[in-house]
Amino acid sequence: MTGKGSAYGQAAGDTDFRKKYDLDEYAAKAAAREAAEKEERKARYEAKLAGKKYYKPMDGTETLTVARNATQDFSKMVGTTSLVPAGAGVGKRGRGAGFYCEACDLTFKDNLQWLEHTNSMQHQRAVGATGQVKKATAEEVHARIEALWQRQQELKREQVITLQERLEVRKEEEEKEREERRRKRKEAEEKKRLEKEAALKAKTDYGEDVRIEGEHDEDDMMAAMGFTGFGTTAKK
Template structure:
């Protein structure tokens, strides 16, 4: 590389990698944000003076409030640890230790506060809902009842089938267990029979003097203790 050339094929002084900012655009955004914050502070103050609670004004894009289709399972959080930023234990504003609402940027210390907040108008407005529930027609109510009834009947049918299947599996397992016990009992009886036949055969071949395992154990024990018998003696 010669002269003042660079790796990009241009002179080092002719290339500017700095990002260009439109100062007028950012100033206009800052002024707009400041005006909105000022208007919100004014509305909050007026609501407080009137003894009312301030809610975010609607802009016409909100939808009707609907029921939650997901259940919050708090039991799965037991025993878990979560890292939180420094200073998270002060106040409800911002992300902290507890249940955090991203839409409202609030943290709640227990699940009751969290549930109450999700049902509040503040949260409804923050997620783009009006807080009003759609009034169902008679046809929609009947259709919902029919759907719930059919779901309950289907669940009952599944339970009956599952119970019958479980009983059938249990019956097969019990039958296998009884068959295994019968097999072991027959094997034990067969071993005992063969052993007895071998003992009888040995006596027939070698006579009565053949010692069979366990046959004279009591006599040997008495002899070892010095007892030759417990017979009575006749008086002369």
């Protein structure tokens, strides 16, 4: 590079490559934001004096409130962990430990509070809904009932299939349990038979004086106590 060159191929003093900011534009945006926040604070204060709850004013772009088409499975969250920012355990404002509503920037500690919030007017206004529902026609009601009926029938069929499968699995388990009990019973009988055969063989080989395990336990106990028998004596 020459003495006046630069990494961009131009002289250092010829071009200013730094980003330019329109100060007037950003000042206007800041003034508009401050005016909106001031107007909101005033509306909140007036609503509080009137004993009412403040809701975000509508601008005409809102849509009618519709039912949720998806269910929240809270059981999947059991035993899970999530990272939260520092200070998340204080207050509801901002993302914290619990159920977070991105539209309202609020965190709730349990699922019941979160469900109540999603049904509130505050949340409906935040997501761009009017809080009012469309009145259904008779055709729409009939179509809805038919759809729910079909869904109920499908659930019943799935339940029957599931119950039948469970019965078959249980039947197989009971058969395995019976087979295991039969096997153990046969093993015990075979063991007793072998022990008896061994005892008979020992008596045959060595005579009646052979002591078999457990055979003379009662006689040994009586001898240790000094008894020789429980015979009766005849009176003269």
